[in-house]
Amino acid sequence: MGPYLLRRLLIALPSVLGISIVLFTVLALAPGDPFAEMALNPNVPPEVQANLRKQFGLDDPIWQRYFRWLLAMLHGDWGFSFISRVDVDKLILSRVPVTLAVIGASQVLALMIALPVGIYSAARPYSWFDRIASTLAFVGFSLPTFFTGLLLILLFSIKLDWLPFVYRADLAATGWDWWVQQIKQSIMPIAVLGLFQAAGWTRYVRSATLDVIRLDYVTTARSKGLRERAVILKHVVRNAMIPVVTLVALTMPQIFGGAVVTEQIFRVPGIGSLLIDAIQRNDTPVVMAVTFVLACLVIAFNLLADVLYGWLDPRISYR
Amino acid sequence: MQEQVLRALIDDVRAGRLSRRDFIGRMAALGLAAPLAASLLGGSDVARAQAAAAYKPSRRGGGGALKLLFWQGPTLLNPHFGTGSKDLAGSHLFCEPLARYDADANLVPVLAAEIPSRANGGIAEDGRSTTWRLKKGVKWHDGKPFTADDVVFNWAYAIDPATAAVSIGSYHGIKAATRLDAETVRFEFDQPTPRWARAATLQLIPKHLFEAYGGAKAREAPGNLRPVGTGPYRFVDFKPGDIVRGELNPSYHAPNRPFFDTVELKGGGDAASAARAVLQTGEYDFGWNLQVEDDVLRRMEAASRGRVVASPSGDVEIIQFNMADPWNELDGERSHPKSRHPILADRAVREALALLLDRKSVQGFVYGRAGVATANVLNNPSRLNSPNIKDEFSVERANALLEGAGWKRGGDGIREKDGKKLRLVFQTSINSVRQKVQSIYKQACARAGVELELKGVTAAVFFSSDVGNPDTYGKFQADLQMYAVGGRDPDPSDFMQWFVSWQAASKTNKWLGQNRGRWKSDEYDAVFEASERELDPVKRAALLIRMNDLVCNDHAVIPIVYRPSVNGYARNLIAPVSGWDGALSGIADWYHEG
Numbered sequence: 026m027g028p029y030l031l032r033r034l035l036i037a038l039p040s041v042l043g044i045s046i047v048l049f050t051v052l053a054l055a056p057g058d059p060f061a062e063m064a065l066n067p068n069v070p071p072e073v074q075a076n077l078r079k080q081f082g083l084d085d086p087i088w089q090r091y092f093r094w095l096l097a098m099l100h101g102d103w104g105f106s107f108i109s110r111v112d113v114d115k116l117i118l119s120r121v122p123v124t125l126a127v128i129g130a131s132q133v134l135a136l137m138i139a140l141p142v143g144i145y146s147a148a149r150p151y152s153w154f155d156r157i158a159s160t161l162a163f164v165g166f167s168l169p170t171f172f173t174g175l176l177l178i179l180l181f182s183i184k185l186d187w188l189p190f191v192y193r194a195d196l197a198a199t200g201w202d203w204w205v206q207q208i209k210q211s212i213m214p215i216a217v218l219g220l221f222q223a224a225g226w227t228r229y230v231r232s233a234t235l236d237v238i239r240l241d242y243v244t245t246a247r248s249k250g251l252r253e254r255a256v257i258l259k260h261v262v263r264n265a266m267i268p269v270v271t272l273v274a275l276t277m278p279q280i281f282g283g284a285v286v287t288e289q290i291f292r293v294p295g296i297g298s299l300l301i302d303a304i305q306r307n308d309t310p311v312v313m314a315v316t317f318v319l320a321c322l323v324i325a326f327n328l329l330a331d332v333l334y335g336w337l338d339p340r341i342s343y344r
Numbered sequence: 345m346q347e348q349v350l351r352a353l354i355d356d357v358r359a360g361r362l363s364r365r366d367f368i369g370r371m372a373a374l375g376l377a378a379p380l381a382a383s384l385l386g387g388s389d390v391a392r393a394q395a396a397a398a399y400k401p402s403r404r405g406g407g408g409a410l411k412l413l414f415w416q417g418p419t420l421l422n423p424h425f426g427t428g429s430k431d432l433a434g435s436h437l438f439c440e441p442l443a444r445y446d447a448d449a450n451l452v453p454v455l456a457a458e459i460p461s462r463a464n465g466g467i468a469e470d471g472r473s474t475t476w477r478l479k480k481g482v483k484w485h486d487g488k489p490f491t492a493d494d495v496v497f498n499w500a501y502a503i504d505p506a507t508a509a510v511s512i513g514s515y516h517g518i519k520a521a522t523r524l525d526a527e528t529v530r531f532e533f534d535q536p537t538p539r540w541a542r543a544a545t546l547q548l549i550p551k552h553l554f555e556a557y558g559g560a561k562a563r564e565a566p567g568n569l570r571p572v573g574t575g576p577y578r579f580v581d582f583k584p585g586d587i588v589r590g591e592l593n594p595s596y597h598a599p600n601r602p603f604f605d606t607v608e609l610k611g612g613g614d615a616a617s618a619a620r621a622v623l624q625t626g627e628y629d630f631g632w633n634l635q636v637e638d639d640v641l642r643r644m645e646a647a648s649r650g651r652v653v654a655s656p657s658g659d660v661e662i663i664q665f666n667m668a669d670p671w672n673e674l675d676g677e678r679s680h681p682k683s684r685h686p687i688l689a690d691r692a693v694r695e696a697l698a699l700l701l702d703r704k705s706v707q708g709f710v711y712g713r714a715g716v717a718t719a720n721v722l723n724n725p726s727r728l729n730s731p732n733i734k735d736e737f738s739v740e741r742a743n744a745l746l747e748g749a750g751w752k753r754g755g756d757g758i759r760e761k762d763g764k765k766l767r768l769v770f771q772t773s774i775n776s777v778r779q780k781v782q783s784i785y786k787q788a789c790a791r792a793g794v795e796l797e798l799k800g801v802t803a804a805v806f807f808s809s810d811v812g813n814p815d816t817y818g819k820f821q822a823d824l825q826m827y828a829v830g831g832r833d834p835d836p837s838d839f840m841q842w843f844v845s846w847q848a849a850s851k852t853n854k855w856l857g858q859n860r861g862r863w864k865s866d867e868y869d870a871v872f873e874a875s876e877r878e879l880d881p882v883k884r885a886a887l888l889i890r891m892n893d894l895v896c897n898d899h900a901v902i903p904i905v906y907r908p909s910v911n912g913y914a915r916n917l918i919a920p921v922s923g924w925d926g927a928l929s930g931i932a933d934w935y936h937e938g
Contacts, residue, residue: 056813057805057810060427061808069427071853071856073513109584110420110568116584120586190620191628195583195587195589197608294583299585305804307804
């Protein structure tokens with residue numbers, strides 16, 4: 026296990042480096058300019074823009090800028106945003122709590138729906154429950170989140186006037202009042218994201234469970250006289266969960282990356298909206314940092330999924 | 345009206361022989377609107393009633409929370425770093441300038457005791473300096489007094505290139521800022537300067553907190569993220585790009601202000617849903633810059649929870665002609681300022697193309713309240729609006745002009761002359777409104793035998809200064825292009841510089857030159873230089889109007905609409921927003937009625 030982990034980590038290093046080179050080059054080659062807005066404002070003379078480009082080192086060749094970035098990164102310096110002039114790591118950290126709360130909650134919601142519904146559907150395939158669950162799942166993942174989001178806003182905010190559709194990270198309230206407001210503003214974004222995710226996962230859990238539930242050892246377990254509950258939970262689910270774990274582990278980086286579209290619709294100040302704002306304003310250091318962290322997380326969770334396999338299925342060995 | 349007569353009348357008012365009311369009455373009889381007449385007086389040193397907004401609340405606070413929604417959130421709070429109006433919005437809650445512009449583009453004192461003028465000795469006779477007297481008893485939020493040293497410090501802080509301040513541009517031409525005593529500051533200019541108020545509308549930061557963070561260390565100042573100012577609200581919390589919160593400043597220097605106990609400025613999302621949150625659900629009190637189609641806004645207003653208000657500003661949407669040749673290289677450069685456009689160099693063609701723009705339809709079907717049809721490049725403030733240019737749309741006259749200039753229709757209906765087809769490429773940024781205007785214009789041109797090829801460039805490329813990209817508006821490798829010009833300063837001299845020959849965009853200035861049409865007029869250059877030296881506001885206004893007429897009569901550009909800033913208000917919110925200053929520059933005067 027130990028040598029395996031070490032080897033995997035060593036392999037990851039060049040990939041991370043490669044990713045950073047690709048990201049940096051693509052961003053440097055992409056059109057756009059963080060100071061374009063200034064050029065449109067006649068009250069800011071062009072020399073100001075030229076001076077800023079010089080001060081921020083934007084006129085240097087790409088390779089120089091890359092090595093400067095890499096060197097700073099090795100020292101733990103993530104650079105600063107051209108637009109807000111705040112350190113990038115501070116910007117990202119300020120968005121983490123909200124992202125974790127909203128996206129994390131939606132993933133938990135998705136799991137809480139997908140696991141029981143998927144398993145129950147598989148235990149009684151083609152029953153009424155299964156048919157209804159399948160239909161809803163198809164509807165769920167065919168509707169994109171920007172559509173369901175707007176639909177919910179139209180219904181609950183505009184027609185019924187029950188829920189606010191602007192998410193505020195720091196509510197000016199305390200105690201119970203804070204919880205009530207927090208829950209009211211979180212319902213819609215969490216529901217939109219969670220239900221969309223749950224729809225896909227339900228189908229996945231159902232088919233993974235179906236694969237296992239007809240195997241001979243399950244029949245054996247039943248003929249031993251075990252209760253149905255024990256058969257499903259102890260014998261079926263444990264084996265069925267192996268592919269599901271991969272799937273869930275690989276979507277985990279999303280929690281960090283946020284959900285760009287949904288965050289934009291509900292104005293959730295998460296990392297997704299930070300990324301989209303930075304892209305729109307050509308704020309390269311922020312785009313670079315967020316995408317780089319995402320890439321690293323994908324690598325990390327891949328490794329985690331592989332390690333979890335061994336725990337779920339001791340037959341898998343690490344070499 | 346003859347300028348001499350006008351000046352004589354103004355002198356009469358100044359000498360007390362004619363009352364202001366009579367003057368305005370006479371001007372009205374001559375067809376000049378009252379605000380215009382008043383501003384003529386204002387610019388001429390006649391003492392005027394202090395333009396104070398009617399502010400009703402009789403005590404400070406008690407207004408509850410004020411919730412503002414900006415679809416582009418504030419990213420920074422140091423006023424010296426703000427690149428656009430949205431960046432200044434956040435700092436307007438906390439930091440204040442010496443003076444600000446009200447909705448009619450008049451200067452209103454904020455931290456100054458009064459606006460300098462010739463009469464009070466604030467403006468030197470030779471135009472080389474201004475003296476500002478500061479308001480007494482103003483305190484920073486941390487209790488330290490606001491003094492002349494702070495004003496001087498702001499100048500020194502901004503002009504250091506290592507600070508990388510955007511405000512350096514506004515301090516341009518100020519040779520020195522000197523403290524005369526604790527409450528008086530003098531700005532000295534390199535040369536006689538008619539635009540003496542420019543730096544005074546910048547918000548100020550406290551010397552005692554920023555002194556240690558000038559130059560290269562500017563980014564490390566804690567005050568960048570936790571601003572301390574003199575403004576009506578004190579800082580509570582800031583998350584860049586997301587939210588700014590403030591609370592009432594109990595020791596604010598203006599009486600009975602502010603009205604609201606807390607203020608919250610939320611950013612993010614898009615303009616349409618911001619409009620919805622203000623007009624339809626009433627979640628927010630104020631929605632900034634609602635760039636949404638007008639009929640959508642009208643449908644939302646039907647909920648009668650809020651209303652839309654357009655405040656005049658200097659922005660104008662134009663179609664610009666390329667006077668240089670975009671299709672052939674000269675000295676290895678397309679659109680070289682020295683080259684001549686094979687078709688558009690002919691004034692008759694430009695005039696015909698100007699006649700083909702149906703501005704009324706553009707306003708009626710595309711812009712609504714967000715754009716007012718105009719044939720002038722200078723529209724606001726109204727004192728600079730030229731009466732000499734007519735808005736005309738006539739396909740017949742355009743046809744006749746082209747026929748007269750020798751452009752005959754070919755077999756395919758497209759005009760040609762000397763083997764050249766009247767085929768032009770018309771580019772703009774990708775934006776649904778602009779694409780609609782492009783197609784309206786294309787149809788009208790087709791009726792006159794002019795074929796337009798429409799080109800859309802993504803805004804990030806079109807407006808960038810990327811020297812490697814051929815599709816930027818600076819390189820202008822097309823025949824016509826459309827974008828918004830103008831700006832927020834009521835004094836349009838920066839904007840008028842966009843037509844002088846030495847600003848022609850070219851390889852030598854990395855296409856950062858602001859005369860992107862490469863239009864050249866010796867007379868214009870001369871009038872511009874004269875206006876930069878002219879200290880008399882009335883004569884200067886006449887020069888600016890002359891420049892507008894030169895640009896419009898020679899058809900360097902086709903003005904389309906001028907674009908007021910359009911904001912959404914909750915039903916009971918009284919908020920004097922000026923299109924000439926940051927949207928929140930007058931936040932101290934905002935209140936709820938009823």
